[in-house]
Amino acid sequence: MEESAESISIENAKHDKSAFSQLFQQYYTFLYRYLFKLTMNKEMTEDLLQETMIRAYINLPKYRYQSKFSTWLISIATRLYLDEQRKKTRDRKRQQQLTENEKRKIKWELEQGNLDWSLHLDLFASLSIETRTLILLRHYYGYSLEEISAMTKLRKGTVKSRIHYALKKLREEWSDEKR
Template structure:
């Protein structure tokens, strides 16, 4: 179904393009919110990615998911933004609400997410992006390498660093408690 929408969008079908963007908007927005930790910036970047996707749909080559292409564009825009503006402000309180769980479950989930978010927010951007792509969105190593424009070994190394840091943090908390 997505392949058909892509072909139609590449031929200039505006409805197909609109459907593609609507279907992939939550994935892109969620990713950008997690890596930027800034609601306004993630909104701006999401809109910019959407505009670029519309303008460059004819260049899209279906090697992976359409959302992967959008995330790649978003990652590059975020990197450019960081290089240009060192004064970016990040919000440490962003969490996802899971309304389908009981109140107790929601509290436990929010605490766990908050703990992990507080740890990964301290990671350098490149490591944080790899962690989010793998563990929040389930991308494979080769897909992440394509998005990040780096070798698979670098992806593995960055993930190893992240997991080690999280384990160290959990161990420190357990030792203190």
């Protein structure tokens, strides 16, 4: 019942901007939270969210209900985020890891927003952007390896191995920090 109501809203949104914005409002918080966990930056989150909304509106006629609407939206947001980061190839190190300065800035911004910076976030931020995305999608949002593979355009095996090695590294570093 709920699904058919949603498909009616999606069909309306394909032809009507106003219906689309109402539909997108329902997913706004969900996407904001997801992108904030990736970027840890409000401005960047808002910019990416706006771009996601535009891409979703333009590509909505191509949506064929092969996945949940939320999954489709999260795929767009993920690709936009990864593409944006990949474009920053001039500074290779920046692309791979957050620098100390950036970490400090993020910590400060989180504290301003009354959010805590834990050891977990510190370790999580030390991973590459792509790996952070994979872990978040797999372990927090519970997406399958096939879904993540389609979202990130990486092979299933690559997704699996990257998650495995990253978690292994995190566990080791965490147990070192606890000692």
